[in-house]
Amino acid sequence: MSWPGEMARRLAALWRRRRMSAELQEEMRLHLELREQEKVDSGMAPCEARRAARRQFGNATLWKEESQMAWGWDRLEQFVQDATYGVRAMLRSPGVTLVGLLSLALGIGANTAIFSLINALMLRSLPVKNPQELVIFGSGLNNGISDQFPNSELYSYPFYREMQKRNAVFANVAAASSMLNLVHGTVEGHGTPEPMHIKLVSGSYFPTLGVRAVLGRMLSQEDDGVKDAHPVAVVNYAWWKRSLGGDRGVVGRKLTLGATVFTVVGVAPPEFFGHQLGESPDLWIPLAMQKEVPPGNDGYADSMAESLHLIARLRPGVETPEASANVNVLFGQILRGLPNVPLTAQNLTELETTRVELQSLSRGFSQLRVQFSEPLKILMVVVALVLLIACANIANLLLARSTVRERELAMRQALGARRSRLIRQLLTESLVLALAGGALGVGLAVLADRLLLRMISDRSTPVPLSVPLDPNLLLFALAATVTTALLFGTAPALRATRTELTSSLKEGRSPAGMAGRPHLARLLIVSQVAISLALLTGAGLFLRSFVNLAHVDAGFHPDGVILLHLDPASAGYKPGAQLNATYAQLEERLRAVPGVDAASFSLFTFDEGTWNNGIWVEGYVQGHRDRDVHHNVVGNDYFTAMGIPIREGRGFLPRDSASSQRVAVISESVARNLFPEGSPIGRHYGSHDPQNAGSTEVIGVVGDAKVHALNEQLEYVDYLSRTQVDFFYLNDLVVRYSGDPGAVVGAVRQTIRDVDGNLPISDVRTMEEQVAGSMPDERLIAQLSAFFGLVAVFLSSIGIYGLMSYLVTRRTNEIGIRMALGAARANMLWLVMRESTLLLLTGVAFGIPVTIAAGRLVASMLFGVGATDLVNLLCAVMMLALVAALAGYLPARRAAHVDPMVALRHE
Amino acid sequence: MHGYEIANAIQRASDDVLQVEEGSLYPALQRMLIKGWVSAQWGITAGNRRARYYQLTPAGRKQLAVEISQFERVMGAITRIIQTA
Numbered sequence: 001m002s003w004p005g006e007m008a009r010r011l012a013a014l015w016r017r018r019r020m021s022a023e024l025q026e027e028m029r030l031h032l033e034l035r036e037q038e039k040v041d042s043g044m045a046p047c048e049a050r051r052a053a054r055r056q057f058g059n060a061t062l063w064k065e066e067s068q069m070a071w072g073w074d075r076l077e078q079f080v081q082d083a084t085y086g087v088r089a090m091l092r093s094p095g096v097t098l099v100g101l102l103s104l105a106l107g108i109g110a111n112t113a114i115f116s117l118i119n120a121l122m123l124r125s126l127p128v129k130n131p132q133e134l135v136i137f138g139s140g141l142n143n144g145i146s147d148q149f150p151n152s153e154l155y156s157y158p159f160y161r162e163m164q165k166r167n168a169v170f171a172n173v174a175a176a177s178s179m180l181n182l183v184h185g186t187v188e189g190h191g192t193p194e195p196m197h198i199k200l201v202s203g204s205y206f207p208t209l210g211v212r213a214v215l216g217r218m219l220s221q222e223d224d225g226v227k228d229a230h231p232v233a234v235v236n237y238a239w240w241k242r243s244l245g246g247d248r249g250v251v252g253r254k255l256t257l258g259a260t261v262f263t264v265v266g267v268a269p270p271e272f273f274g275h276q277l278g279e280s281p282d283l284w285i286p287l288a289m290q291k292e293v294p295p296g297n298d299g300y301a302d303s304m305a306e307s308l309h310l311i312a313r314l315r316p317g318v319e320t321p322e323a324s325a326n327v328n329v330l331f332g333q334i335l336r337g338l339p340n341v342p343l344t345a346q347n348l349t350e351l352e353t354t355r356v357e358l359q360s361l362s363r364g365f366s367q368l369r370v371q372f373s374e375p376l377k378i379l380m381v382v383v384a385l386v387l388l389i390a391c392a393n394i395a396n397l398l399l400a401r402s403t404v405r406e407r408e409l410a411m412r413q414a415l416g417a418r419r420s421r422l423i424r425q426l427l428t429e430s431l432v433l434a435l436a437g438g439a440l441g442v443g444l445a446v447l448a449d450r451l452l453l454r455m456i457s458d459r460s461t462p463v464p465l466s467v468p469l470d471p472n473l474l475l476f477a478l479a480a481t482v483t484t485a486l487l488f489g490t491a492p493a494l495r496a497t498r499t500e501l502t503s504s505l506k507e508g509r510s511p512a513g514m515a516g517r518p519h520l521a522r523l524l525i526v527s528q529v530a531i532s533l534a535l536l537t538g539a540g541l542f543l544r545s546f547v548n549l550a551h552v553d554a555g556f557h558p559d560g561v562i563l564l565h566l567d568p569a570s571a572g573y574k575p576g577a578q579l580n581a582t583y584a585q586l587e588e589r590l591r592a593v594p595g596v597d598a599a600s601f602s603l604f605t606f607d608e609g610t611w612n613n614g615i616w617v618e619g620y621v622q623g624h625r626d627r628d629v630h631h632n633v634v635g636n637d638y639f640t641a642m643g644i645p646i647r648e649g650r651g652f653l654p655r656d657s658a659s660s661q662r663v664a665v666i667s668e669s670v671a672r673n674l675f676p677e678g679s680p681i682g683r684h685y686g687s688h689d690p691q692n693a694g695s696t697e698v699i700g701v702v703g704d705a706k707v708h709a710l711n712e713q714l715e716y717v718d719y720l721s722r723t724q725v726d727f728f729y730l731n732d733l734v735v736r737y738s739g740d741p742g743a744v745v746g747a748v749r750q751t752i753r754d755v756d757g758n759l760p761i762s763d764v765r766t767m768e769e770q771v772a773g774s775m776p777d778e779r780l781i782a783q784l785s786a787f788f789g790l791v792a793v794f795l796s797s798i799g800i801y802g803l804m805s806y807l808v809t810r811r812t813n814e815i816g817i818r819m820a821l822g823a824a825r826a827n828m829l830w831l832v833m834r835e836s837t838l839l840l841l842t843g844v845a846f847g848i849p850v851t852i853a854a855g856r857l858v859a860s861m862l863f864g865v866g867a868t869d870l871v872n873l874l875c876a877v878m879m880l881a882l883v884a885a886l887a888g889y890l891p892a893r894r895a896a897h898v899d900p901m902v903a904l905r906h907e
Numbered sequence: 908m909h910g911y912e913i914a915n916a917i918q919r920a921s922d923d924v925l926q927v928e929e930g931s932l933y934p935a936l937q938r939m940l941i942k943g944w945v946s947a948q949w950g951i952t953a954g955n956r957r958a959r960y961y962q963l964t965p966a967g968r969k970q971l972a973v974e975i976s977q978f979e980r981v982m983g984a985i986t987r988i989i990q991t992a
Binding site for chain 1: 910
């Protein structure tokens with residue numbers, strides 16, 4: 001009689017329930033038949049014998065059930081029965097079920113998704129050793145190459161080396177390029193070149209972060225000691241899997257970048273993505289090998305090529321303030337001691353006042369975080385409110401449903417069902433609904449996070465950021481909704497089963513039943529309406545703000561423009577005559593392509609970064625800071641292609657060549673503010689150094705155009721000719737077209753192939769896409785707040801509809817009597833509408849102050865619309881009223897169409 | 908013995924004194940099966956029909972001894988009470 005033996009027999013009984021049941025049945029039948037036979041044999045009439053046998057045996061069904069209870073699975077069977085019953089009940093009222101499931105799924109899914117993204121972007125620590133010891137010099141948000149002096153954001157390689165050598169506070173210092181370079185390279189064994197994202201890092205980068213290779217080794221200090229000496233690379237785990245097929249023998253494999261053959265020395269661990277969130281380099285290469293990334297890069301020994309982020313690990317026991325003091329002393333000393341630095345009096349004064357801020361790098365850093373933390377926080381509040389509305393909705397639905405079932409419950413109790421059994425059944429039913437909703441919610445969260453990642457990406461490929469679902473919040477949201485479901489699904493059952501059976505059975509839907517009016521349900525509806533109003537108003541504000549932004553005059557015409565990116569560096573071009581010739585040929589041939597109106601190469605277009613420094617105008621003395629101008633280098637047809645109007649003078653012409661006078665076109669605001677006296681045409685200026693003031697002649701003035709973002713203040717821009725500036729790779733090709741864009745893109749691609757079949761095209765998009773991509777944060781919050789605003793209104797209206805329908809059903813009898821006594825249909829309509837209108841008005845009255853307060857909180861994020869915009873608020877109220885009126889009208893109409901005779905006979 | 912035989916045996920042994928519904932035998936048999944006090948095997952009756960034959964297991968025999976001694980103690984106590992009255 002051992003316990004495990006008994007358990008095994010019980011499990012066997014569960015497993016072979018059906019067979020055992022059949023056996024029991026057979027055994028009992030045999031018993032009855034033998035007994036009957038015995039009676040017949042002793043002379044009883046056959047039918048008499050059968051009855052006697054049965055009497056002697058007792059209630060066969062009861063004995064069978066009791067026998068089965070001996071197996072010990074009756075609880076489980078009841079649960080399965082209840083669950084099945086619950087599912088059937090859900091399917092019987094699909095509307096209620098759908099809304100319940102939707103509420104649960106949205107509540108759980110949206111909260112989990114948004115919080116998971118917040119966690120991934122703002123809260124999670126870098127997957128490296130002791131991330132809290134890591135610091136970064138400056139904000140880490142600037143990127144590019146700068147020659148500003150002094151610069152506390154971007155650093156040169158010689159500076160990094162000096163800092164590493166001379167500091168007394170860091171366990172180690174590392175440098176990494178502030179940019180992620182896209183280079184076309186060839187993997188040994190693969191035929192064609194493929195695009196690779198490459199991060200240049202110092203040899204100390206991986207030791208400083210404390211990251212170990214999963215295969216081979218990471219880079220070390222030795223790899224970075226001598227320029228061009230160690231062509232080695234570490235590959236990203238995901239890239240290793242994707243592009244190299246997870247080749248176990250990858251160490252020692254070769255890849256060719258430009259003219260250099262690199263050897264793979266190791267694979268980084270799967271969770272490691274660098275120190276910058278939203279970036280995922282395919283390869284890490286030592287800074288000493290930068291001449292191929294991009295080809296022609298030569299900043300290894302140049303103390304004025306500032307392109308690096310500096311990161312460091314604090315020595316144990318050293319706090320950030322102490323480290324900061326040491327770094328700031330060294331900052332000045334090192335910069336002054338570097339070779340070839342412009343130590344002008346002005347620069348030295350600047351140096352006195354420039355401070356390096358050390359920031360914690362424990363959570364990495366990211367442009368995404370700066371851009372999206374505000375919108376995500378607001379969205380988190382929004383979805384939390386949606387969760388509240390969803391809970392209120394579930395509460396109301398279940399409350400209404402189980403109240404309607406009060407009579408059913410009373411009936412079953414009267415027929416002998418135990419109270420505990422009934423409660424257990426309702427609990428099971430609610431649980432089925434809650435769990436189904438929860439499962440949907442988890443699925444929705446996964447999908448939503450993918451969608452969110454796409455929405456925060458300005459490229460066609462999503463930001464490479466891993467967003468695992470946050471288990472804590474998932475649990476919280478699940479618990480909140482499931483508890484609501486259980487509480488409100490069961491509470492009426494508790495109440496119902498406690499009542500006097502007879503009264504509940506007798507009264508039915510008589511007027512006395514109205515005594516228990518659902519005050520709780522009303523309270524829930526009022527709060528739903530109030531919250532919906534706040535969400536809807538907020539959505540209106542963000543939408544209008546977004547539309548305002550999208551309609552800002554960019555200064556150029558993005559419609560009808562295609563933007564292509566070429567990669568001449570990978571095709572072996574060097575900036576200069578050869579590339580210029582190819583580009584000139586391309587521009588020439590593209591102009592002849594049918595459908596192409598203008599085509600021009602340029603260094604930048606819109607939202608692609610800039611190259612800027614101060615300018616000096618000949619014969620005019622200015623202050624220092626306000627002369628910063630963004631330079632662009634463009635082809636002759638750039639202004640036509642972009643649709644930037646020429647206000648004065650002329651654009652670039654073929655006669656502006658490498659051998660002629662260096663010329664420039666300036667934007668209106670530059671002409672107005674930096675050339676204050678008379679027309680700027682024919683006057684000279686220069687950049688970088690006052691000695692250059694006479695170098696460049698102004699030949700034209702064009703309209704102001706936006707540089708980074710549509711909501712930016714006026715930025716100064718000047719344009720130089722592609723033929724006269726050749727120390728940069730130009731890789732943007734702007735094409736203005738008319739007609740079918742697909743055909744034009746095809747023709748442009750063909751023309752490029754005709755001119756040089758090896759010239760890779762890395763990206764094609766429309767200028768409109770490029771512009772839209774510059775405001776993903778505004779778009780994100782506008783779209784999502786609008787979506788959730790509508791969801792809130794929808795759920796609230798369902799809530800109102802549900803409550804009103806329920807009330808009408810309960811009052812059918814009363815309405816019938818009133819109508820029999822002569823009440824008009826319109827009166828009945830009003831009876832119900834009054835109720836729903838009152839709920840709406842109370843909700844709005846509570847909602848308005850909340851809405852106004854909430855509006856003030858988001859005021860700073862709005863563009864061209866006030867936070868307390870009355871029109872907006874009125875629109876929200878109107879929309880809410882409209883939907884609520886509809887939700888109230890449908891049940892009201894049902895009340896008005898009650899046939900008195902039917903209603904009175906009903907019970 | 909199968910169920911019907913057991914019922915008959917009880918009836919005979921008690922000289923028809925114990926009049927219980929015969930069906931109550933089956934829950935008891937199922938409980939004893941789960942506890943492992945009896946084992947069951949399908950066989951063929953004299954009338955050539957399929958029936959389940961039950962047999963006491965060693966564990967069942969042990970349990971029977973325990974139950975009997977328990978019963979005798981109670982029975983003895985009751986007898987003593989009746990006699991003293």
